[in-house]
Amino acid sequence: MKKQQGIKTWRKVMYGVGEISNTLIFTVVPLFLMFYLTDVLGIPAGWAAVVSFAGNIWDAITDPYAGYKSDTCRSRLGKRRPFFLYMALPMAAAFGLMFSIPTGETMAVKLILIILAYMLLLVLSTFFIVPYLAYGMEIDPTYDGRTSVSAWRMLFSIAFGLVGATIPSMIWKSADVVSQGFSQMAWIMAIPIAISPLFAFFSGKEPKSEIKPKTKTQRTSFFKDLRRAVKNKDFNKGLAIYVFSWMGIAVLQLLLIYYVKYVLLMYDEYALIAGIIFGLAIAFLPFWVWVSNKFDKRKAYIWGAALFCVTLCCLALPTDFVRSIVWVLVPLLGIGVSALHVMPSAIVPEAIDRAIAADHTTGSGSYTGVMTFLTKIGNAAFSALIMGILGWCGYISTAEEVFVEQPAGAILAIKLLLVIMPLIVFVAGMIVCAKFKIGREDAKQEGTAQKEG
Template identity: 35%
Template sequence: MSVSKGKAQLTTLQRICYGAGESSATLANTTIGFFFLFFMTDVIGLAPALAGAVVMIGNIWDAVTDPFVGWLSDRSHNRFGRRRVWILGSAIPLGITFALIWSSPGSALGQWATFAYYTAFYMAYIFVITSFMVPYTTLGMELTNDYDERTSLAMWRMIFNIGLSLPATVLPKILVDMFEQPKQGYFTMGWIIGAAIMLFPFLVIFAGRERPMKTDDTPFFKSFVESLKFRPFRQAVLMYIFAWLPIKLLMAVMLYYFKYYLNMARSFELAMGIMMVVATLALPFWNYLSGRLDKRRAYMVGLASFSLMIMVLLLPKTFLARLLPVIAFLIGFTVSSMHIMPVAIVPEAIDAGIAAGVPASEGIWNGVVTFVQKTSSALAIFMIGVVLDLVGYNAGAAVQTNATLVALKVLVAVVPALLTVLGIIVASGFRIGRGSQAAEKAGAR
């Protein structure tokens, strides 16, 4: 399928309104990622194993519901549009369910009852945010079929995503610390941020109406399997995974790396701040590069640059300490490409699948992407814990074993670099792009 450059269909305001929808997920998921486990163990008093099980069950439920919600949204018929009715309908429940996971069931409940309480509320939140994010993601490819304009939509999504990540790591702690009782602080924080995340979905309605698309009547499980049989889509999903997994690994391991290898725990916020700010500011550059080259080549340039920069973290700690701001700047610049390019590439593979007659509709394609992404991320985070256990990591110890320090360097540098190399290899065989002659053969399975 040849993907040509068409006339731009959306105004800048419409693109911003669409991108703003990403704010709800960023505020909610970043807050949960940094504080929810700590809240359950240190504020509520839930046993760490049970608290971890709450998160694990939620992740499994999240992965399972993604393709199903996509399949259901494909079959929604409403004057507001089949995606927008889900986006608008989930806005208020999203804020409420987010707030409820920060409530306290009271000290009278035992461990298992408390576990059931948070599992139920967390699963409710997961279903609601899935009901928002899968239709929202699908809407992006249905607002326009222009090759470069889709990259622009992805850029605006990532501007809000990366731009709000830093405030989302700072604001919750500020709100909690305003109260003498932590339970009251977390409860209030939940409702304040919950109220904020209710608002952004309403901006998405000003992004425009989705293009009319034919609803596919293929049963859910057959649609799921058929989408993965389509080779260009499998490639696009792998390109997505090999770009996002390194970022997930960095998020999970970087604090350990700063605290135990560099002995610079207080510099963690500075380095992360530089990376996030630079990653946000660099998004227009990668959008421009995609226009000059194409998405596949820009993806490969970004991942190759990242793999080189991340290996710098293997150098001696004295060198890294002196050049920390510069290194954070360069890593942030390359990480920016890994946010925008995979999100922009996936819709082209989905369009190719639809054009090739694959019996799967738009919503389930995007649901499959998030299913694979969340499943692989959960597995990666689990493996980090296994590796740290195997090498003798001692939580809170001032000095870690040499094996632990080596493992941290491998996890923060070598593994992400290898994943990006795999992404480049997959991308080298991806043949869907602007004006590509080989793209006509993309429908071959």
């Protein structure tokens, strides 16, 4: 058997640039869409929950199908890369439209427009993101190579997560009318969203699918691939780590601006707080890659998640005390976020490889589709639950970002939800990770077994 060689660095970089679209969409939307609905359009929190749930459920159900289509796509450009090319411009346009809802319309019209725009953005982004993630798992099949590919992708993810977390508020705050500022922000962000998939497209030809000797590849169909993916135990373990991680991060993204504005009363410092979190997340990427290389991905994930959980619990302490140590807590959150970004994305390819070897298939798209499907279902449920609880606790929605004093029940809900919900899923992820044999020695043993077979 020929020894597997890693790909050249420039290809990893070009592939990583493609993450910019994904990151800007799924940083700006989770961080600001609900805030845009409740504090700019004046939509009640309960209805904002409906928007979130409807859009994400629609988005989620398309993910496995997008994975299947990218597995079975037959094109001279490859089976993944055509999606990078064809989705770029429509994605960007849908993003701009979603934050350009006319404020003068009735509540019913605003709800219909935002749901349609949101669903359009999500389904277009799905047909980019699922093939993109599958492509990243395939271009470098080596154990440490995949960590390196993930690290480059996460470099651009966190760098533009920093952009997506800080620049939007600067743009809309500089506008005379906040709603117009949101529209300007969205169309500015749409430019890199349209361009970055082209870098992934030109990162090189796709690797040919390798079918092991004496192994008959199963005929595929959408429903067969879906059933096969959800039944595989190894895949389910890697899937759980990934889904739990991103559900926890989604809660942080959704509630951070509410926590800073209404609990800490530090809204003017929001951009700085977000900037420190994402800036340190970038700075510590090499550190977590080093930890992974020195020990393994599993330990790196557990240590990073544990640090994040301990720091997160401090946010539930009395508000005056949190304000006094906020500039200690914020950097620690950033260090934890760094591990939670890169490690799950590096672990999942190993789980998918085992599933493919066990099921005698050659396509990772269906597994990726199931992964993003369940991630979005979990995020949709959490987002809807959070907004529903805020509405039930009396959260007051406003138009054009007018500041109002929120009732004590809403303040308490923001604080507890920000801590308790991520804590549950991160602890669950650490438990699964501790029981999942995915270390370097496990990978070597499996490779030896496959070679002898």
